[in-house]
Amino acid sequence: MSDATPELLSWDSRARRVVTVYVPLACFLLVLLFPFYWMTITAFKPNGELLDYKQNNPFWISSPTLDNIRKLLFDTEYPRWLMTTMGVAFGATAIALVASVLAAYAIQRLRFKGSKWVGLAIYLAYLVPPSILFIPLAQVVFEFGLFDSPMALVLTYPTFLIPFCTWLLIGYFKSIPYELEECALIDGASRLQILRRITLPLAVPGLISAGIFAFTLSWNEFIYALAFISSSEKKTVPVAILTELVQGDVYQWGALMAGALLGSLPVAIFYSFFVEYYVSSLTGAVKE
Amino acid sequence: MNQAEALAWVAPRTQSNWLQRLLDWKPALVILCLTPALGLLLVFLTYPLGLGIWMSFTDTQLGKPGVWVGLENFQYLLTDRVFLNAVWFTIFYTAAATIGKFALGLWLALLLNQHLPFKSLIRAIILLPWITPTVLSAIAFWWIYDPQFSIVSYVVVDVLHWRTKYFDFLGTPWPARWSLIAANVWRGIPFVAISLLAGLQTISPSLYEAAMLDGASSWQRFRRITAPLLMPILAVVLTFSVLFTFADFQLVYAITRGGPINSTHLMATLAFQRGIPGAALGEGAAIAVAMIPFLVLATLFSYFAIGNRKWQQGGSDE
Structure with a gap:
């Protein structure tokens, strides 16, 4: 009796742990991942199966098909939209990174009078959401003659990328010992040489984090792309799927889901390579 | 590195051109570093923010410049x-x-x-x-x-x-x-x-x-x-x-x-x-x-x- 008690206790605590930790966690994972599963399975279902739950188990595909993907790739301008989105995302990320590195270096390392205020102003810029800016910005884009051009997106996306990247990089620069730069200064290196040869190589993890973040944010952007681009072939993937594939009353769910899946894949792949950077930059930025 | 090489390495640095001297002058460097970020933010964020506030007091239509109508938009919205x-x-x-x-x-x-x-x-x-x-x-x-x-x-x-x-x-x-x-x-x-x-x-x-x-x-x-x-x-x-x-x-x-x-x-x-x-x-x-x-x-x-x-x-x- 007495030696059964600890065993009972440990079994009891294990059961308790299953109920309080593993079951809720499994439910969370199920709910968070289900839409992706559903998206994937719909993308590979033939139309007959898609709209008939009585004959087929909706959770599985009995005869998978690539029809939806084929239709998407060859009957629509999907590859073109994908290329545009890719170009815009890389362009905006490059501009944002260059501008943020320089700004963060000036604010954190050159320490001029009022650098704190410039930092605060850039932080405040992050708090201005695109949804209050897009109407006047449409006007500005129109004045610059950039309306209906992907260039408009490349130039406007940095407005929400720069504040975030700058703050992230300020945090990284702060972690690099200032003594290294002082040594180089005494050795006669110019400021730009120091930035290029010493600070930047040491801040590579920060640059990667900022780059991934900027890339995913530009890939996901919607409202500017919706407001500034009107011709079909210049649209980005999220906008094009919603405005070009959704037409009439009969929705092509298979093609829609295939489009959503293919549109999410590049970010997901990109993300999976750099998960650790991504998580650390997300949490770092919040803690900053 | 012997002494001669060390001297040869230092030499090109001393005769820097005006651009390098400008870049070593701190205020110029600060301005240069901040221009891309602040420029983009001013043109595509601050200016549109101000323009948006101004536009909310006008009857601007797409492709037609508006005239000042005061609080009319807001008055209308409050009854909408x-x-x-x-x-x-x-x-x-x-x-x-x-x-x-x-x-x-x-x-x-x-x-x-x-x-x-x-x-x-x-x-x-x-x-x-x-x-x-x-x-x-x-x-x-x-x-x-x-x-x-x-x-x-x-x-x-x-x-x-x-x-x-x-x-x-x-x-x-x-x-x-x-x-x-x-x-x-x-x-x-x-x-x-x-x-x-x-x-x-x-x-x-x-x-x-x-x-x-x-x-x-x-x-x-x-x-x-x-x-x-x-x-x-x-x-x-x-x-x-x-x-x-x-x-x-x-x-x-x-x-x-x-x-x-x-x-x-x-x-x-x-x-x-x-x-x-x-x-x-x-x-x-x-x-x-x-x-x-x-x-x-x-x-x-x-x-x-x-x-x-x-x-x-x-x-x-x-």
């Missing part, structure tokens, strides 16, 4: 039931979605803070809803909410037999509102959970050990250790979450476009509908400007939350 309904729903949407996100996100963060196998894999998977483009996951939700082929209805009606009729998720106002809030909560949980998890991991385990030795219950430990130490990071995450939920556009635009009968318009979607397809840029700008007071409140909250945190940690500046 669709606008007032959008303001009300935006506040309700933000409140309900934030409560849902934080309750579930905190729970998930607490679960993830336990010792688990494959922890980093789980963490990576959990962030997926947050990194996929909102519009694309919204389309998946749209399909899940389909009146005829909803998988949720199928499970509840045909598998579990809890109901006899399929749900009409998006056809009537209240179900449509809750469906949108559910989709927003789904998308927001990962961000809240991962951020709060980072906060939880900074709390020293020795505090919990001490509390356990003193006989504190798990609720007491949560209430007296976890909650107060998590508060600063919670405040920051909360501010960002409120700000971006309030200004949300994509989910609603993708799933309901403000329908049925304008019942699910957020201020942002209404501004878009009036401003771009409706061509009334002035009125759209007025709706967008009406969002600013709410956003300023949230920002002030953020500022004081961060200020308080520094004060709590006893840090002076950094």
